[in-house]
Amino acid sequence: MTEPDQKHTPPPARTPVRARPAPVTLANALPWILGGLFLLAMPFIFQSNSAITIMNQMAITIIFALSYNMLLGQGGMLSFGHAVYMGVGGFLCVHIMNWGDVFALMPLPVLPVFGGVFGMGLALIVGSFSTRKAGTIFAMISLGVGELIAACSVIIVAFFGGEEGISGDRTYGLPFFGVEFLHQIEVYYLTAFWLMLSALLMFLFSRTPIGRMANAVRDNPERAEFLGYSARWVRFYSFVAAGFFAGIAGGLFAINYEILTEENLNLATSGQILLVTFLGGVGFFFGPILGAILFTLLQTVLSLQTEIWQLYVGVLFLATVMYFPGGLAGVLMMHALPLRLGQAGLLVGPYIRTLVPAVVCALGAASAMEILFHLRHAALGESEMTLFWITFDSHAPLPLAIAAVAAVAGFWLARRSAPAMAEAWHKASTPHGGAA
Amino acid sequence: MTATPGPPPALEIAGLKKSFGKAEIIRGVDLSIGAGERHAVIGPNGAGKSTLFNLITGRFPPSSGAIRLHGHDISGKAPFEINRMGLSRSFQITNIFPRMTVFENVRCSLLWAQGYRYSFWHMVNRSRDLNEGAEDILEQINLTERRDLPAGVLSYAEQRALEIGITIAGGANVIMLDEPTAGMSHSETDYIVNLIEKVTENKTLVMVEHDMGVVFGLADRISVLVYGEIIATGRPEEVRSNPKVQEAYLGAALEAEH
Structure with missing residues (x-):
């Protein structure tokens, strides 16, 4: 074996490095200033x-x-x-x-x-x-x-x-x-x-x-x-x-x-x-x-x-x-990139087409839950309830049916347009998505 | 090898054994690697190469035997203690911080070495040495353009380069690389070999490697590990012509190369 010519060196000296402070930039401080003012x-x-x-x-x-x-x-x-x-x-x-x-x-x-x-x-x-x-x-x-x-x-x-x-x-x-x-x-x-x-x-x-x-x-x-x-x-x-x-x-x-x-x-x-x-x-x-x-x-x-x-x-x-x-x-x-690329506008249409039915679905499902809850837990003889500023009889089948239809229809519509929304998001997140 | 007066070897292993249950994986390894040497450990699959690495770097405690780093006993110490003494390793299976950015991966690797320890009174963004050090490493491993991506999304070859960057960042003087070119194409292998040569200059390098082209191109000396024992250690040409090695491993391995 040839003796390597490097001499044995001890582990490198490990001394703390004095940091040179960088100025606090406005961009860094801005969220905190706004938060404080808020x-x-x-x-x-x-x-x-x-x-x-x-x-x-x-x-x-x-x-x-x-x-x-x-x-x-x-x-x-x-x-x-x-x-x-x-x-x-x-x-x-x-x-x-x-x-x-x-x-x-x-x-x-x-x-x-x-x-x-x-x-x-x-x-x-x-x-x-x-x-x-x-x-x-x-x-x-x-x-x-x-x-x-x-x-x-x-x-x-x-x-x-x-x-x-x-x-x-x-x-x-x-x-x-x-x-x-x-x-x-x-x-x-x-x-x-x-x-x-x-x-x-x-x-x-x-x-x-x-x-x-x-x-x-x-x-x-x-x-x-x-x-x-x-x-x-x-x-x-x-x-x-x-x-x-x-x-x-x-x-x-x-x-x-x-x-x-x-x-x-x-x-x-x-x-x-x-x-x-x-x-x-x-x-x-x-x-x-x-x-x-x-x-x-x-x-x-x-x-x-x-x-x-x-x-x-x-x-x-x-x-x-x-x-x-x-x-x-x-x-x-998730929307930082589309915004930075200036392509967030691509998302507005697809979002409306999916989120509006989704909200309808959620409200419908929630209404159904509320009606059922009222049906089961309201005091005996009290059948009147108010939901979204509408007062109706919780024992009647029609309100429950409307709520159920809204939930199902909203779900179906939201589901149908969801792939288009996902696609729009990918497009908006890709540089020059509009041209492709 | 006779003991010569002078500085102790960078890494010295004596009578090292390791058993898992009844299975003895490392069956008495003696090895001495001088400072500045590039040493390759080769051997068939299952010979215990990775286990040997894991013993040296503190991942497992040895069953018996001694491991000395620059003359200091490190056997049974925890990985972080061994690392602080100037030994750093990479892994066969890429082992990075996937959710952190590439830059952050490298910068974290510099923290202890630059003396920050468990500080909660320094701001990492404000240390020029830390950030310039990390940029330097990124430059060396050619990942400057990828600096702000999460490390998990890099290509395989890029992750392997980052793995090496993390390993060398702390400035350790003994670098251990576990199959740095595993799973790489020819051009990627060339790139990594160049990188290894560049970043381990003036350092002690120990590596496990299967690619014989890489081994014979890079190593000053080679050890052949078979069934938990080193059957030969020497310069590449000595090892190549050693009949025991030919029989046990190299004949087959060299043929497979062609």
């Missing part, structure tokens, strides 16, 4: 107390869903127990509210930080063993821990307050520049501030080395290990960060509702945030924001209209999983 303006557009309550709930759900997507979308971790991190953060904040001496010295807007730190603390403990593996094992551990802590709510009564939960009063805090948070609108701006801050921090997290590696570990944990990263620690850091922001959401929940119960910890709440996040789309940062807005609207507005709103949400969720796995954000982003 949040400032909303209460002037929707002034009623109930609207502000809905917006508060929306903001809290957005933070919670974004935090959940740090696990699901960014890190590839399917959790069935994310509610506990929000819940414990919220419980702690209510306890602080009730701790008069301390709370009297604390301005209310600071309170969510404690929720965040507490949620992070729990995530630190749970994450130390649950993030060793992703996939089914992680999902099962999250489920087990979630159930365990939900069960603790009736065991550790001192902290969780048993079945009735614990409640507090946010107005006992140190006035913040004279604001005592007696009004919903004041809570709104507090929540909106935390929403902007949390969303920005979570977005920036996804742009850090650990955030990028979370994507890499999601895609291919084994390969990431051969690049010097322990997949387990990458997951752990994402998990802890997600726990922090969930805790922030919990603190805001405590401020907004002034009560926390077992419901804030249980499986139903954990499952709901999975649904919200998936509905919005896990593939894009803004997906969970859309999901949270849509879901809160369904939950608050639709639930006033119909008792079976959860059925519709369930169907919507199923349809999303089956036909639009990218969620709402995925559907929107």
